Amino acid sequence: MELKLFDPQSTTLTHMGRLYSTPFMNWRDTPSVGVPHLFFSCRGSSVRAALSSKSNNAHTTSNGALSSSGPGVTESCLHHTCTTNSIxxxxxxxxxxxxxxxxxxxxxxxxxxxxxxxxxxxxxLMLRSSLSHWKMKGKQGIWLELPLQLSELVPIAVKEGFRYHHAEINYVMLTYWLPEGPCMLPGNASHQVGVGGLVINDKGEVLVVQERYCSPACVGLWKLPTGFIAESEEIFEGVVREVKEETGIDTEFIEVIGFRHAHSIAFNKSDLFFICMLRPLSTQIMIDDDEIQAAKWMPLVEFVEHQLIQGDRMFKKVIDIYIARLRKQCCGLSAHQSASKFDGRESTLYYHVIDSQDDCEACSG
Incomplete structure (x- = not known):
């Protein structure tokens, strides 16, 4: 005999002396059955229920209704009365x-x-129902952020087909691509962004540091103050902050004089490193003892001859670019605030402008 479901608009359930008659039942008001599937078959005057092994707490009441004393969302709640003449x-x-x-x-x-x-x-249970609902609605990519305090839900989502996308200190992001074919969701962030501050005072001295923690090859070497851009931080803000944190020197951003693009760096990500020209606004050095071993003002001519510069083609090129900038043989990129109608947000556009006689002579030709 086939058992058909009634229209939920007219479904009435009597259970343990309580009457439920609503278009959609509230799971908090219904008996809980912690089982993933429930099947019933009627043979004459008997009703047989096949339950999964997880329904240890479920039992049948005197009137044939199935109930459970365990926690969980009601997956199926039924009331049957079987007689020899009708069911x-x-x-x-x-x-x-x-x-x-x-x-x-x-x-x-x-x-x-x-x-x-x-x-x-x-x-x-809700995740399974949601996936069915989203597929029916024709949804494409599903984004599921699970906070650290709900980390026990991660294996459940993975079992249902979700995949890791990225993780932060307090959550993990998972995704599910519903349509057939290749996933079109954007991947995780591909780059990290670093900055280096080239700070030269009126005496022609460069602000340099020795890092407390570095590779053996860099022990004792003097270098520019460097660091990483924080989340939602501008390049020009980040480099000023890093110089201040490491050396105690206040600076003013002038321009980007160049940047490096490298690949397969930390965590196999690509790396953008911006070399920024800064103007010092103070002179007294106060180092960050947790990060910096030493800091000082070094004459530019001495810095150019330093073994780090002479032994590294890229850093030597950076100094060459800076010297060319001082001689007005090239231009850097200054920061300008601009808004776009595509996202309605202000952002920073870096480019060079010619608005005074002090600008690069190379740009005027």
């Missing part, structure tokens, strides 16, 4: 609530990490 069934299908979130502009869906269920069984 009356009231069936409430699995709670099909989907995970909260919002549609993105590319036809995908972003799950709200602040509204995730904390119970693993609940999350598993």
């Amino acid at each position: 009356n069934s009231s069936v409430c299908s699995r709670d099909l609530r989907v995970l909260d979130g919002y549609d993105d502009e590319y036809g995908g869906f972003v799950v709200d990490p602040d509204k995730l269920p904390t119970n693993q069984n609940t999350f598993s």
